[in-house]
Amino acid sequence: MSDTDPIIELRGVSKTFGRQRVLDEIDLRVERGRNTVIVGRSGTGKSVLLKHIVGLLRPDRGAVYFGGQRIDTLGERALVPIRQQISFVFQLNALFDSMTVLENVAFPMTENQRGRLDHRKIRALAERCLEMVGLRGFERKRPAELSGGERKRVALARAIALDPPPRVILYDEPTAGLDPQRSDAINKLIRRLQEDVHVTGVIVTHDMKSAAEVGDRLLVLWNGRFIADGPPHEVLQARDEHVRRFVQGIAEPEDLRLIGA
């Protein structure tokens, strides 16, 4: 496995829910150490794609590889070593309500690295991760006591709380529901994680400003397929009608017809 080989690869992945085909023979190669951003309309399968990468969903057809190893055929137990290298920041943060902020952040380490890391070291690492996201002093709070932006930052702290750090972080709508200033802070944090910790990022978002700011590569998902792929500045100026409309936030004609406009 050389450094130029993709860390994540999807080959011909298709996924159907009921009668709706969400992913249609998708091919994707994610390069190491870079941020790959996937944008697309709601319900086009962006989150579904992320869940395939970590084995939370299995494709109907096609194959998913991580670090050169095929993972879509692995059982839950065999997936554990793979999942220990990947962190997932969920759209709704998915913080555990019954735990404090510190326990949430320490959870991946207490779960996966016990024996190798003692309790004090886990606590110190969790506190350092909270410091990285600007949340020192929040250790004893519960997720319900935090604002949306703070919860998102706790989710980010939990995502990096592994020793060694995760090889890949999957971000599902990291700026959804946040005000522009909070969004900017999260974007900068994602960039800093990539630059300081050399984590490969796969970011799913609707937020074009965020996509341009954090992405080294931008893909547009449309009806289950990628219709644009390249550096953000190129994709943002693409001539394809769907891409242009999405990037500029202009409704599709069929959507306008539906609302009689």
Place this chain on the structure above:
Amino acid sequence: MARSNALTATLAGFGAGTLATLANFGRFWLFSLHALSFVPIELVTVRGWRRLLPQCFHIGACSVPVIMLTGMFIGMVLIVQGYEQFDAAGLRDRLGAIVNISIAAELGPVLAGVMLAGRVGGALAAELGTMNVTEQLLALRSMGADPVRHLVVPRFLACLFLTPLLTAYADLLGALGAFAIFVGVYGGPPEPYWAFTREIVQLWDLGTGIIKALFFGAAIGLVSCYKGFHCRPGAEGVGQACTQSFVVSFILILMLDFFLNVVLNGLYSVWYGYRSLI
């Protein structure tokens, strides 16, 4: 032709419903076996006990007032219902024994089980259902943790261990409540109340109630967790999971009660023969 189509559609609907029910049943057993496979390891590890003890508090200690009231009122009501009849038949002194054996072997475990199915089962289904719809279960899986081991096993074990304890508590409060009404309201003699109880209520009857409670606890724990884990998205899905959890647990308690009675009464007859309660 139209009648034939309607018949076909009805049969197809019936078939689809049957298949869905069977699939659901199969999923429930796979889920249960998955949970049971972790029980030994959870019972011998410190981490397992750390997960179990908080559940014991929520499921056991917090249910004590409800169980106390349930047990006490069962005993009191049975005395009110039976006193005049037994008194008229000259069997007043034996009423306490009959009430206590009813509570120990039948009403204590069943009503404690039903109360726990409502209080604990609904809460478990709601908690796990909310975790499901807010992607917390997916988050556990994505971190390499097994949600069944982390969430279901401690809740199942807490229900399994504490339902018999709570049932014993309901039995005790039932006996005391019945005694209070028998002596305090109807002026019955206290000595025969306890003497006949001691004579008629055997360890077997108490054991029968406790064995039933073990099964009821297991059913409540597994059904509630299963419903929470498989609830539909949204607030409506969580609400339905709570309702279904109670209804299915309630029906299971009644069914288990019937079959356990058949088996345990059969065993009693084989080992000890017939006994008269009056």
